Amino acid sequence: MSSKIRLGILGGGGDSLIGVLHRVASAMYDQYQIVGGVFNPNWEENIGFVEKIGLPTNRVYKDFDTLVKEELKLPETERMQVVSILTPNFLHFPMANKLLENGFNVICEKPMTTSYEEAKILETTCEKSGAIFAVTYTYTGYPMIRQMREMIANGEIGKVQKIDAQYYQGWINPVIHDKEKRANTWRLDPEKGGISCCIGDIGTHAFDMIEYVTQLKVSKVLADLNYVYEDNQMDVDGTVLLRCSNNVKGVIRTSQIATGEENSFTVQIYGEKAGLKWEQENPNYLYLLEDGQPLRVLKPGHAYNSELSLDGTKMPPGHPEGIFDSMGNIYKGVAKAIKKEPYDEGEFPTMIDGVRGMSFIERVVESHKNGNVWIDIED
């Protein structure tokens, strides 16, 4: 019997990317075991998905209410300890609220709710329940963001005096300029997407990040949003002037019409003593700028890193976290081979590669020992 934390999942089935992200993340520190959930509102797709990802099917439920009801019947030692909510936005609030009311811990995708009003209700429920509640502003988990937070907290850049965050994407570009498409995209439909597209989806990341790394509070905003077309009801771009605690000024710039940008989320924080910069697309680098000093580039996994940063780093310096992915791809290829599925010979290195490698080592040493001469590699 595994002693891992029992995790349930709501949503994330089919080819959901957010589902992949939560499943992999939950496996990263040997802490969680997925015991069940509702991955899809359609029962056949739900159970089909569970079979595809090789989970036991006994605690896959037909819908959310059934999940709550059935799990509550289980003894506490077997019951799901935490449930991750990956469903469409409008379901976050009712699901989270009911889970908290019934004593479940919750991990909830962002945006947490569809309105501030719902958010305040949820906050009250959460306080009453005493449960753990996390909302996944994912980017704050990066080691170098944690490093940034702790360096600022330790006064390494002095009093913060200037804040600038950019979150630029270009994905809505092919939609927004097409009258029909923009009328029919759920992201641009206030019924489905709430009152904001760009600010709601990515502006909130920038806002949360600023408060996370500086531990200042944003106290006022002045915004200039862009809807581009008169018949479009949702912002797709916006600049927000900020007034923060300690009277610090800042700016958040967000866009979904920054053509060609993928996910260009950057944070620049300047203090009286130094500045710090970070870019999400190269998350392993933190730039420290000091007046009259060489630019310093901090990376994860070093003795100079902060405690929280090191707590979130698994590999030694020079190994980008993508290395999990690289090794994961090799495991995936082997899985195909074991299951006798077709696979490309480029998917994993085989015995042949191992043999050639050993030949290479021995012939190289031989070449050197013989006075730097040419030696053949055996086949």
Place this chain on the structure above:
Amino acid sequence: MSSKIRLGILGGGGDSLIGVLHRVASAMYDQYQIVGGVFNPNWEENIGFVEKIGLPTNRVYKDFDTLVKEELKLPETERMQVVSILTPNFLHFPMANKLLENGFNVICEKPMTTSYEEAKILETTCEKSGAIFAVTYTYTGYPMIRQMREMIANGEIGKVQKIDAQYYQGWINPVIHDKEKRANTWRLDPEKGGISCCIGDIGTHAFDMIEYVTQLKVSKVLADLNYVYEDNQMDVDGTVLLRCSNNVKGVIRTSQIATGEENSFTVQIYGEKAGLKWEQENPNYLYLLEDGQPLRVLKPGHAYNSELSLDGTKMPPGHPEGIFDSMGNIYKGVAKAIKKEPYDEGEFPTMIDGVRGMSFIERVVESHKNGNVWIDIED
């Protein structure tokens, strides 16, 4: 009952980093379930580790021979389907050989064996067994390396005419210049490390990578190694001239005395039509150089990517693979909270963050609608 592939692990216990890498990698595509293994030669550490990572203890064995014996008693539908070997190098060969002889599929860390002779024996065993065997030259799993391979195979750079790989680290520097340390490091002891340190450990990665991306074979080598001190018996640096099939020339440069380098593994392949460059420390970028054309920077997850590359990419463009790590860190923080372990408030975003985010969205839209004026954010 899970339908995942049943995976056993040899080694990788304690605070082994390679153990983390294989466990996370095996979880990435919902394909494997770790069912047991021998994580440590010491029984108490072995079982203690298994409890720490929350695995069932019923198939944790006291040693490798017992594992083989006991697993063979299980029906095939329950038996381990594949075993990963993460033990010290000298154990790779006997373990892999016995596993293959008994019909287990094997995933083996590199170097596959300690000599070419052993490698050839293993090759024969493998052929007889018909089992799947993978040696983890991890870096070939990167999406952009796969992209590189397929672009070269498709003739996108023309006939290859120049090959250059660099693998520079600086980690041995504090050891090599200290007479006592260099005498007592296992990596520099031929009894434990085989006949080569630098070429064996990292030169082989460069060699395998070149053959992987170009699909050419290295046919001859001329090497100049550096032992730095006369009393040192193992190379810590070396340059290897290469002659490959089609008479292509190349060079591999490796070093463990490249002070300050972390894991600087780069590959440059030039063909008659174009060149391709890649750096392991920024693995999401592949540079395409063409005469008289703007430099092009290819990234993963795009429609322009090759099939094999896309098969190894999980996230959309702009999301570096480190994002799994970021989300994983949030899950880790939540796990601490659920287990009532101490945790830093910077470990995961809570209800407060969720509430503030909703306030931000609503106040931003209000500011804009009221004519770009200042609006307070509620606490």
Place this chain on the structure above:
Amino acid sequence: MSSKIRLGILGGGGDSLIGVLHRVASAMYDQYQIVGGVFNPNWEENIGFVEKIGLPTNRVYKDFDTLVKEELKLPETERMQVVSILTPNFLHFPMANKLLENGFNVICEKPMTTSYEEAKILETTCEKSGAIFAVTYTYTGYPMIRQMREMIANGEIGKVQKIDAQYYQGWINPVIHDKEKRANTWRLDPEKGGISCCIGDIGTHAFDMIEYVTQLKVSKVLADLNYVYEDNQMDVDGTVLLRCSNNVKGVIRTSQIATGEENSFTVQIYGEKAGLKWEQENPNYLYLLEDGQPLRVLKPGHAYNSELSLDGTKMPPGHPEGIFDSMGNIYKGVAKAIKKEPYDEGEFPTMIDGVRGMSFIERVVESHKNGNVWIDIED
């Protein structure tokens, strides 16, 4: 007798950097000859400087009015054809105005005047005179900025839909936080610096650049400036929301308290079809972003460059413009040697270097021809 354009200089003596910049710039295309000027208000420093830079002294004048008077006495074929104004800001207007009234062409440092009112007067004078007048917004001269302008004009990024410029410096940081220093810096004194420090000095560059590359006009501004301390009368940081022609929105961000930033001037222009980015600190790179396409990095000197860009490029691809500087430093070292001034042996390569180079070439070829063997280099 040289047929170059006869250039006079006002200011730029002593150790003025702007003086160096204009002198070198005027020499770059073999077009100008400096014939005289007033380099310093103090006569001894004026004449001393002219001697130091090796110019003839016959047309060095004691003050501006004398220059105008005396030059007008010369026949037109000898008279200065153009005068560069590099004096403190408050002198720009009276000098430029008088020069234009007297028919001289003018190159004037920015800011052109100290007020909009003066600027309008100068405009009228200029129109009446028919003279050539240039204000040196230097950065618009970069080849890749010209490339950007022409690509936008040619519709290569489609209709512009998003504008973002950043100009961040950190130089005022050590001044602004010191009560005494900030009270005594001319840049922060409205009597000397006009009504704005940060916007006046660098914000105008961003403004001009946006209008230059897009050929749109900024029609409205909404600004949030930062004076940091109540006793400080001049802005040292500011964010300006922009409304441009065609209803395009944009933002200019400027700061002199972005600690550790040197001269971080960046421009990002997004159109319906593509985006373009440029950074002043790496001025040879222009980034072209297109949805679903690899990032492209354009550089100067290629056949794919625009006409105006090529007109401003002197070296072939791969030779950054700093190469003039590199060669200039060698010439400087030789000058010291010729003048029998002390110099470091690192200042220019000598005969010894030439001889060794020839030995290197011959021994390398010999090594190869003899079958890749070691050959000694002669001393």
Place this chain on the structure above:
Amino acid sequence: MSSKIRLGILGGGGDSLIGVLHRVASAMYDQYQIVGGVFNPNWEENIGFVEKIGLPTNRVYKDFDTLVKEELKLPETERMQVVSILTPNFLHFPMANKLLENGFNVICEKPMTTSYEEAKILETTCEKSGAIFAVTYTYTGYPMIRQMREMIANGEIGKVQKIDAQYYQGWINPVIHDKEKRANTWRLDPEKGGISCCIGDIGTHAFDMIEYVTQLKVSKVLADLNYVYEDNQMDVDGTVLLRCSNNVKGVIRTSQIATGEENSFTVQIYGEKAGLKWEQENPNYLYLLEDGQPLRVLKPGHAYNSELSLDGTKMPPGHPEGIFDSMGNIYKGVAKAIKKEPYDEGEFPTMIDGVRGMSFIERVVESHKNGNVWIDIED
């Protein structure tokens, strides 16, 4: 009468790029005045070129021998003090030799001669003459290369233990694969180009650079060159293993078939304490790598720079040397306007730009003072 050093030029006429480089470089520090020379063997082209670049024609000579004869007739106070040789390679030796014999100082393009034998003769002549002789290995003049040299000399990276230089270009690619072209290119003709193409042209730069920055001497070489085709007599690619003084090992990699590379010249020097890296295409950055420390990026113009580096830097931090070029382009545009030649309105900022800039400053301050509201910009 100018007190500058009197410089003569041999070659560099027509549209020679090397001519531009030497003319601009000689103007950079107000040290030289070009008084004459032989710019072209054809008299009409020679005199036409001199008129085009606006030099006096009285000391333009019909050929090299005439130049020497006529200059020697002039009193020493008027005679050329130094002559720059920019002619085809085979003329370097006879010209330099005769100039030195006649007491002229010489600046000579590389390669200095066409053989080691000539080089040794020249060395003897130079010693006898007591004249100043510089060979223009241009890249050693970069400020950050000087910084590198002095940091190594000062022991900042400890004893050098690993040397690696790369000089990759791709320009010969379109030539080498075309049988006719490769037979008819002077660079590949031993009669005209000497015994080596790639090593002679760019390998020597790498060789000189290594000796310059480390102040070590290369004592032995082992080379593997690539001629690609059997009918080709000149190397177009080569790897050279190096043995240097202090028994330091190194490698030079050069190529002209590195397709798509422009001028990728990089230097990596690793010492016992730290490593240093530099790239010619981004010459303002010097990377300092130390074990367990953040990467540091050094730039020119700072107080932390070495004396020699600062002596070769004219602009403050953050202003890449390309800024001379940018300002030079503005001056060029103004020259066209003054000469009533056609010009693009993008060539220099005019009065209009100046006026708009002043409006921008005043309206921005007004917007801020009025409470962050929209204000119109006047036309």
